[in-house]
Amino acid sequence: MPEWPEMETYRKLLNERLCGQIITRVAVNRAKSVNEPEDTFRAALTGRRILFVERKGKQLILHLDDGNRLLLHLMLGGWLAYGAEGPKEDGEFQVILGFAGGENLYFGGLRLGYLHRLSAKQVLEQLKELGPDPFDPRLTPETFYGRLSARRGKLKPALTDQKLVSGIGNCYSDEICFESGIHPETPVPSLDREASDRLFASMRRVLEEAAEYGGYMDRPLTPDDKLTGGFDPRCRVYDREGEPCVRCGTKVVKGEISGRKAFYCPHCQRSG
Numbered sequence: 499m500p501e502w503p504e505m506e507t508y509r510k511l512l513n514e515r516l517c518g519q520i521i522t523r524v525a526v527n528r529a530k531s532v533n534e535p536e537d538t539f540r541a542a543l544t545g546r547r548i549l550f551v552e553r554k555g556k557q558l559i560l561h562l563d564d565g566n567r568l569l570l571h572l573m574l575g576g577w578l579a580y581g582a583e584g585p586k587e588d589g590e591f592q593v594i595l596g597f598a599g600g601e602n603l604y605f606g607g608l609r610l611g612y613l614h615r616l617s618a619k620q621v622l623e624q625l626k627e628l629g630p631d632p633f634d635p636r637l638t639p640e641t642f643y644g645r646l647s648a649r650r651g652k653l654k655p656a657l658t659d660q661k662l663v664s665g666i667g668n669c670y671s672d673e674i675c676f677e678s679g680i681h682p683e684t685p686v687p688s689l690d691r692e693a694s695d696r697l698f699a700s701m702r703r704v705l706e707e708a709a710e711y712g713g714y715m716d717r718p719l720t721p722d723d724k725l726t727g728g729f730d731p732r733c734r735v736y737d738r739e740g741e742p743c744v745r746c747g748t749k750v751v752k753g754e755i756s757g758r759k760a761f762y763c764p765h766c767q768r769s770g
Contacts, residue, residue, distance in 0.1 A: 523596030555664030
């Protein structure tokens with residue numbers, strides 16, 4: 499599932515390509531991927547200009563010139579492609595937006611995800627439960643500790659709860675725990691302020707590095723996109739079961755925590 503770095507990469511790349519573009523074609527190949535009848539969706543978007551692309555957690559918001567928004571959540575398996583032609587046949591994409599310049603934005607893998615046309619007020623209402631962005635200046639080590647301290651249960655599920663901090667999922671929760679040296683199964687109430695500060699610093703370091711290298715999902719937006727997916731070989735523990743830990747050489751373990759797979763080093767990562 500795309501997380502903060504992947505969606506931030508999409509945001510940057512799409513802003514470079516979509517700002518000012520006029521939508522001239524709308525194809526909907528899966529009715530459940532949009533939130534209104536296909537004809538209504540198509541008519542409402544045709545002729546609209548995209549002003550800019552914003553990100554909230556794992557979701558993108560395309561701002562339109564009529565004041566409405568397109569809210570995109572890729573969920574599990576969703577991805578994007580952009581160009582004059584898609585990497586697959588058009589019918590294999592759930593939604594396609596075509597632009598006056600001849601390029602298209604292809605929405606793939608939207609079996610659980612969606613592209614909804616909403617008012618600004620509706621978007622705010624839908625996203626009101628999201629926690630702060632990891633890089634929100636109002637999210638300080640103190641406020642992070644306060645939010646974390648209110649949690650119960652184990653650390654990995656807490657980090658992936660979008661109400662705590664928005665944008666972190668399976669991959670980066672494991673990478674953050676490894677960077678901080680804390681076991682992902684650690685009970686949250688056992689974490690003191692020092693451990694919380696380590697997690698906070700690790701969160702920002704890991705996400706910043708991952709975004710710099712384009713995230714871990716290797717699905718380029720365009721044929722010449724050399725950024726997307728560049729973090730995958732830099733993952734220290736995620737999907738590295740059986741490989742030697744980059745710190746101590748102990749084999750990375752794959753486990754399950756609250757129904758989620760988790761990768762960690764049993765030697766480097768201890769409770770608290």
